[in-house]
Amino acid sequence: MSPRRTVEYELSTTGVDAQGRPRRVPLVTEGGTAVALEPELTLEPELEGEHMLINLGPQHPATHGVLRLVLELDGETVVRCIPHIGYLHCGFEKIGEYRQYNQIIPWTDREDYLNAPGNNVAFVLGAERLFGIEITERCKVLRVIACELSRIMSHLVWLGTTCIDIGAFTPFLWSFQERENIYKLLEDWIGARLTTSLTRVGGMGADIPSGWTQGLNNFIRTFPKTIDEVDRLLTRHAIWVGRTVGLGVMSPDEAVNYGLSGPMLRASGVAYDVRRDFPYLDYETYDFDVPVSTHGDVYDRYLVRMEEMRQSVRILQQALARLPEGPINVDDPRVILPPKNKAMSEMESMIHHFKLVMEGPRPPIGESYVAVESPKGEKGYYMVSDGTSKPVRWRIRPPSFVNLSAIPKMVEGHLLSDVIAINASIDIVMGEIDR
Amino acid sequence: MTAPFAVVTPGSAAPGATAPATPKNLPHTGGEANPSAEALRARFGAAIERVDVVWGETTVYVQGARLLEIVRWLHDDPAQQYDYLSDVTAVEHRDLDQPLEVVWHLRSLPFRRFLRVKVRIAKGEKLEVDSVWPVYKGADWLEREAYDMFGIDFRGHPDMRRILMWESFKEGYPLRKDFPLRGRFSRSEQLRQALDQDPEARYSMEELSVADAFEDLPPDMRERLASGEKVGE
Numbered sequence: 074m075s076p077r078r079t080v081e082y083e084l085s086t087t088g089v090d091a092q093g094r095p096r097r098v099p100l101v102t103e104g105g106t107a108v109a110l111e112p113e114l115t116l117e118p119e120l121e122g123e124h125m126l127i128n129l130g131p132q133h134p135a136t137h138g139v140l141r142l143v144l145e146l147d148g149e150t151v152v153r154c155i156p157h158i159g160y161l162h163c164g165f166e167k168i169g170e171y172r173q174y175n176q177i178i179p180w181t182d183r184e185d186y187l188n189a190p191g192n193n194v195a196f197v198l199g200a201e202r203l204f205g206i207e208i209t210e211r212c213k214v215l216r217v218i219a220c221e222l223s224r225i226m227s228h229l230v231w232l233g234t235t236c237i238d239i240g241a242f243t244p245f246l247w248s249f250q251e252r253e254n255i256y257k258l259l260e261d262w263i264g265a266r267l268t269t270s271l272t273r274v275g276g277m278g279a280d281i282p283s284g285w286t287q288g289l290n291n292f293i294r295t296f297p298k299t300i301d302e303v304d305r306l307l308t309r310h311a312i313w314v315g316r317t318v319g320l321g322v323m324s325p326d327e328a329v330n331y332g333l334s335g336p337m338l339r340a341s342g343v344a345y346d347v348r349r350d351f352p353y354l355d356y357e358t359y360d361f362d363v364p365v366s367t368h369g370d371v372y373d374r375y376l377v378r379m380e381e382m383r384q385s386v387r388i389l390q391q392a393l394a395r396l397p398e399g400p401i402n403v404d405d406p407r408v409i410l411p412p413k414n415k416a417m418s419e420m421e422s423m424i425h426h427f428k429l430v431m432e433g434p435r436p437p438i439g440e441s442y443v444a445v446e447s448p449k450g451e452k453g454y455y456m457v458s459d460g461t462s463k464p465v466r467w468r469i470r471p472p473s474f475v476n477l478s479a480i481p482k483m484v485e486g487h488l489l490s491d492v493i494a495i496n497a498s499i500d501i502v503m504g505e506i507d508r
Numbered sequence: 509m510t511a512p513f514a515v516v517t518p519g520s521a522a523p524g525a526t527a528p529a530t531p532k533n534l535p536h537t538g539g540e541a542n543p544s545a546e547a548l549r550a551r552f553g554a555a556i557e558r559v560d561v562v563w564g565e566t567t568v569y570v571q572g573a574r575l576l577e578i579v580r581w582l583h584d585d586p587a588q589q590y591d592y593l594s595d596v597t598a599v600e601h602r603d604l605d606q607p608l609e610v611v612w613h614l615r616s617l618p619f620r621r622f623l624r625v626k627v628r629i630a631k632g633e634k635l636e637v638d639s640v641w642p643v644y645k646g647a648d649w650l651e652r653e654a655y656d657m658f659g660i661d662f663r664g665h666p667d668m669r670r671i672l673m674w675e676s677f678k679e680g681y682p683l684r685k686d687f688p689l690r691g692r693f694s695r696s697e698q699l700r701q702a703l704d705q706d707p708e709a710r711y712s713m714e715e716l717s718v719a720d721a722f723e724d725l726p727p728d729m730r731e732r733l734a735s736g737e738k739v740g741e
Contacts, residue, residue: 126711128711143711155712158671158672159670159671159672159673159674162672162673164682166657166683167682167683167687167689168689171689202534202563203563205534205536205563207532207533324513325513325514325516327645329516329591329592329617330591330644330645330646331645331646332592332593332594332644332645332646332647332650333646341513342512342513342514342515342516343515343516343518343617344515344516344517344518345518345592345617349518349528350518350519350528350617350620351528351615351620351622352528352529352530353530354530355530356530357527357528357529357530365515367512367513367514367515368512368513369513437536439536439537439562439563440562440563440565440567440599441562441563441565442565442594442595442613442622442624444594451594453594453595453613455595455597455611455613457599459601459602459603461602465599465600465601465602466597466599466600468595468597470594470595470613474649474650474653475646475649475650477649478646478648478649478650479645479646482645507672508672
């Protein structure tokens with residue numbers, strides 16, 4: 074039976090020795106006198122030349138969903154990264170081939186679920202090109218408001234979750250509070266918070282209720298203060314800067330070649346913004362800047378996204394100022410139901426009503442690819458019609474899918490803990506990547 | 509800290525051009541074609557099978573055999589500079605006699621142009637087309653997805669594996685028209701197959717072959733690896 078030992082720590086000695094080991098050593102009392110216990114020689118296992126595989130995800134809070142990265146590590150350095158996706162694959166594109174155009178809109182809520190109103194708008198823009206429809210002025214401005222609100226919403230989630238990943242908790246609470254304000258606005262508008270299904274082919278699901286613009290005005294007034302607060306907290310914060318600067322650098326040539334888009338591309342110094350270069354919804358008539366940064370690292374992506382939120386507020390202000398009166402739906406019996414009283418009293422309206430309800434809108438044979446600037450980048454909807462009420466092919470060009478495909482290039486050579494920061498900077502939404 | 513990059517502005521190659529604007533009142537067919545289509549005709553002649561303009565978007569149908577050459581020229585030629593690959597996908601029509609189309613959406617940022625390139629693969633022909641990965645690195649996952657969903661083999665792609673479906677998925681290619689919406693097997697059969705999978709087989713053979721984690725493997729994977737098994741076999 075071994076003698077019972079009492080281990081004490083001598084608390085007065087501070088600091089570490091030359092080997093980086095703590096100077097404090099356990100003391101052992103032997104017969105009333107305290108003797109320093111020689112620390113056991115803890116040899117690190119010999120790992121030189123031996124690489125280790127580790128599995129990051131699919132169930133990992135910092136992978137923003139069900140992304141799985143298989144990392145080959147040399148010590149703590151990533152030598153190779155093999156991403157695995159598809160855990161959330163639902164076959165949206167396949168299902169879309171069995172649905173009418175307006176029935177696809179709820180699916181667009183569910184792919185990039187942080188940007189649901191923006192997706193709704195993008196999808197119907199593609200469908201309207203396929204139908205050859207010009208929407209009304211009021212509808213255009215309302216859609217711009219929806220797009221910019223959802224851009225702010227998505228960037229706020231990005232900001233909050235990235236802060237959590239990197240170790241800051243406060244901005245998460247602030248940004249989610251502001252996001253809640255936008256959700257309240259959306260709920261007043263369309264009745265849903267997350268899955269909005271805000272648009273219809275040729276118009277909107279609902280006009281804004283009376284007094285809604287006042288709520289948006291309040292938001293526009295208070296929101297920049299929150300951004301400024303986060304800015305003060307993070308932009309010059311030593312830990313934040315230290316954890317983000319110089320990570321995951323993509324040069325402009327590489328970024329374009331890899332097909333990156335959105336803040337990822339603009340942080341690398343390429344000023345490509347779909348709103349500016351291939352405009353839609355009359356974005357060319359709004360006065361806004363395209364923020365660009367020139368180091369291409371995680372920190373610059375943060376700066377670009379922060380500035381984008383401010384620019385979105387500018388666009389919202391202009392949209393509110395110009396919001397015209399008038400109808401929200403086009404006067405086109407091919408896509409919009411006639412008013413109920415007409416459908417009950419006029420023969421032609423009744424036929425349109427019957428055809429629309431029973432068969433659904435039928436675009437002519439053709440195809441369209443409409444891209445919008447989603448918060449993640451260039452989001453495109455490619456639709457092919459064979460003249461029936463259901464598309465032959467409905468394709469989503471997912472920006473975060475293409476952005477994520479560059480992750481092996483970005484993380485290799487960095488430390489394991491930096492993988493989290495780099496992955497967060499891509500702003501992935503697995504619903505959109507796996508579809 | 510690295511030195512800052514120079515800012516690249518789209519539209520830089522055409523400084524005098526009119527500012528881009530929202531397209532309005534697009535004609536169904538017969539709109540203004542992208543000037544690159546004419547340039548392609550002049551350069552490649554018979555390899556350009558057809559040029560369509562639908563809703564203001566120009567589609568160039570090219571011969572599959574010369575696709576890579578054409579795309580490379582579009583990318584490199586100083587008067588074209590299609591430096592951005594937006595999308596790679598495919599379309600199979602409901603009329604199964606129509607050829608399957610592989611579609612590339614290209615953008616020229618310096619000229620602010622958009623071009624759709626299509627290759628048609630007739631029924632019964634092998635679903636094979638050149639990979640544009642040597643020109644655009646962004647084609648990597650997009651082509652893998654087109655392979656996964658349609659079974660198109662992109663020649664020259666460095667890593668032609670399934671991407672959204674799992675590696676052992678044997679039912680075929682989900683976005684093909686002959687694939688039923690609910691899958692080929694019944695729910696109970698799908699469940700049985702899922703339960704048959706070994707949850708301990710966390711890494712693919714390829715991943716295991718790159719790392720010296722051999723000793724930590726489950727015994728069955730060690731055997732498979734030792735017998736020289738490779739990915740996709």
